[in-house]
Amino acid sequence: MKVFVSADSSSLSIGAGEVADALAGEAQRRGLELDLVRTGSHGLFWLEPLIECERNGQRVAFGPVSPPDVPGILDALQTDDLAHPLNLGSVTALLESQGQQRINFKRCGFVDPVSWDDYLATGGTQGVRKALELGPEAVIDAVTRSGLRGRGGAGFPTGVKWRTTHNAAADMKYIVCNADEGDSGTFADRMLMEGDPLSLIEGMVIAGFAVGAVQGYIYLRSEYPHARRALQAAIDAAYDNGLLGNDVLGSGQRFDLEIRLGAGAYICGEETSLLESLEGKRGTVRFKPPLPAINGAFGKPTVVNNVITLATVPTILADGADSYAALGHGKSRGTLTVQLSGNIRRPGLYELPFGVTLGHLVETLGGGTASGRPARAVQVGGPLGAYFPVSLFDTPLDYESFAAREGMLGHGGVVVFDDTVDMAAQARFAMEFCAIESCGKCTPCRIGSTRGAEVIDRIRVGIERSANLALLEDLCDVMEHGSLCALGGLTPYPVRSALKHFPEDFGMSVGAAVATG
Ligand SMILES: Cc1cc2nc3c(=O)[nH]c(=O)nc-3n(C[C@H](O)[C@H](O)[C@H](O)COP(=O)(O)O)c2cc1C
Numbered sequence: 033m034k035v036f037v038s039a040d041s042s043s044l045s046i047g048a049g050e051v052a053d054a055l056a057g058e059a060q061r062r063g064l065e066l067d068l069v070r071t072g073s074h075g076l077f078w079l080e081p082l083i084e085c086e087r088n089g090q091r092v093a094f095g096p097v098s099p100p101d102v103p104g105i106l107d108a109l110q111t112d113d114l115a116h117p118l119n120l121g122s123v124t125a126l127l128e129s130q131g132q133q134r135i136n137f138k139r140c141g142f143v144d145p146v147s148w149d150d151y152l153a154t155g156g157t158q159g160v161r162k163a164l165e166l167g168p169e170a171v172i173d174a175v176t177r178s179g180l181r182g183r184g185g186a187g188f189p190t191g192v193k194w195r196t197t198h199n200a201a202a203d204m205k206y207i208v209c210n211a212d213e214g215d216s217g218t219f220a221d222r223m224l225m226e227g228d229p230l231s232l233i234e235g236m237v238i239a240g241f242a243v244g245a246v247q248g249y250i251y252l253r254s255e256y257p258h259a260r261r262a263l264q265a266a267i268d269a270a271y272d273n274g275l276l277g278n279d280v281l282g283s284g285q286r287f288d289l290e291i292r293l294g295a296g297a298y299i300c301g302e303e304t305s306l307l308e309s310l311e312g313k314r315g316t317v318r319f320k321p322p323l324p325a326i327n328g329a330f331g332k333p334t335v336v337n338n339v340i341t342l343a344t345v346p347t348i349l350a351d352g353a354d355s356y357a358a359l360g361h362g363k364s365r366g367t368l369t370v371q372l373s374g375n376i377r378r379p380g381l382y383e384l385p386f387g388v389t390l391g392h393l394v395e396t397l398g399g400g401t402a403s404g405r406p407a408r409a410v411q412v413g414g415p416l417g418a419y420f421p422v423s424l425f426d427t428p429l430d431y432e433s434f435a436a437r438e439g440m441l442g443h444g445g446v447v448v449f450d451d452t453v454d455m456a457a458q459a460r461f462a463m464e465f466c467a468i469e470s471c472g473k474c475t476p477c478r479i480g481s482t483r484g485a486e487v488i489d490r491i492r493v494g495i496e497r498s499a500n501l502a503l504l505e506d507l508c509d510v511m512e513h514g515s516l517c518a519l520g521g522l523t524p525y526p527v528r529s530a531l532k533h534f535p536e537d538f539g540m541s542v543g544a545a546v547a548t549g
């Protein structure tokens with residue numbers, strides 16, 4: 033019997049390893065032959081540890097499973113109706129019922145992440161083969177027509193970035209995958225690297241071919257040891273099977289790839305800081321221009337893209353730009369991998385076409401708060417993202433709709449808070465986070481954030497409240513306009529949104545004119 037159990041770090045953290053051991057032990061006791069496949073996670077975290085059992089070519093899922101449940105599940109598998117309280121039926125049907133459209137995560141949870149055979153059997157290498165057939169210009173055209181925008185935060189059009197590097201004349205160019213994933217409440221990059229690393233590798237090979245780069249680096253944070261192991265095993269499999277190396281799939285093209293580890297500073301996710309760190313220096317932000325696309329790693333033209341951005345490319349090539357562009361909302365095409373966490377009943381990864389509303393995500397898909405209390409605030413876009421109140425739950429998840437409401441989607445992290453949250457404390461936390469993570473290069477961010485935390489402290493205890501509110505607004509303005517990079521420049525977002533939507537938490541009456549914003 034074939035059984036699939038996730039070896040993704042989130043699943044392992046809540047006992048998937050123990051469940052896999054229990055399955056192997058119980059099968060041995062019963063003399064059952066068990067083919068145990070360790071997969072990535074489907075991202076249905078509230079159902080983890082989740083196991084899937086294959087019977088007559090069909091998979092049936094059970095979850096959340098703990099070791100004592102294992103004998104009962106094996107008993108149920110012996111029956112025709114598979115009756116068991118943890119029986120979830122088909123995962124595919126469950127994902128479809130939620131409106132998920134899995135492009136990036138279509139293999140995650142279904143395959144052995146580092147099995148070359150599984151990869152080929154599920155359409156792997158079709159994208160790169162198509163790319164090699166089309167040639168670099170047509171690949172860049174396809175990526176541009178697909179409407180793909182960088183998933184690392186800013187939503188910059190990927191085709192434009194690739195064309196810039198393609199057009200730069202140089203003896204050496206690089207593809208750098210930004211796998212630093214520093215935003216709070218985000219885990220899509222990690223899940224993809226643990227659950228389907230070959231799709232990222234294939235995306236990097238295509239990017240290299242398109243822009244004329246023969247060397248790639250995956251800049252990975254050291255806090256991701258499981259992802260590192262999966263990536264390394266996948267890189268080895270890609271070399272063994274000719275996806276990487278001197279003759280990519282017999283095309284005569286070369287592409288080499290290695291992992292570089294970062295120590296896990298938030299600022300090392302910023303692309304120029306990342307490049308400094310990649311080169312072995314301290315991770316501080318570089319002035320732009322020149323852009324990395326023209327003058328990046330080791331002074332050479334470099335494409336820096338997020339994990340999800342790169343992993344999307346094989347599907348765009350294999351299925352066609354139009355099919356990707358057909359999904360989405362406004363100028364945000366394709367799917368967004370939403371990572372839902374915080375105080376929420378059904379946390380996990382939801383891959384949805386852009387355009388689903390925040391309310392649908394939190395209330396319908398997420399099932400409301402885990403505490404059962406009313407939701408009060410949702411922070412979207414990591415530690416520098418704005419806090420949205422319930423009255424903004426009609427906002428569609430797309431880059432422009434969020435920007436129009438002074439928010440940002442960022443990497444798609446959505447963290448939910450119930451009505452016990454203290455929004456003044458959250459605003460203070462934003463300043464404190466900036467102070468701790470600042471690279472120190474410019475004053476508004478380095479000093480302003482520390483002063484910001486102090487000013488919020490004074491407001492919270494009622495010391496010269498209106499003067500301090502005016503001071504806070506002034507400080508936010510200086511940070512926004514005087515910072516060299518978005519760490520200092522975006523910290524006012526969570527602060528101002530907290531003040532604007534939750535003035536009562538700062539000792540102001542509801543509806544009072546808020547000094548900031
Ligand atoms: C403070 C800061 C932190 C960032 N952290 C990340 C990160 O962890 N991962 C990421 O992909 N992009 C991060 N970015 C965005 C990168 O600078 C860059 O825009 C991105 O990697 C480009 O890839 P994309 O075009 O695929 O989005 C960060 C930016 C800033 C300002």
Ligand code: SF4
Pocket residue numbers: 299317469470471472473474475477478515516517518519520521
């Ligand atoms: S804004 Fe902050 S993190 Fe960015 S360059 Fe200035 S000091 Fe460094």
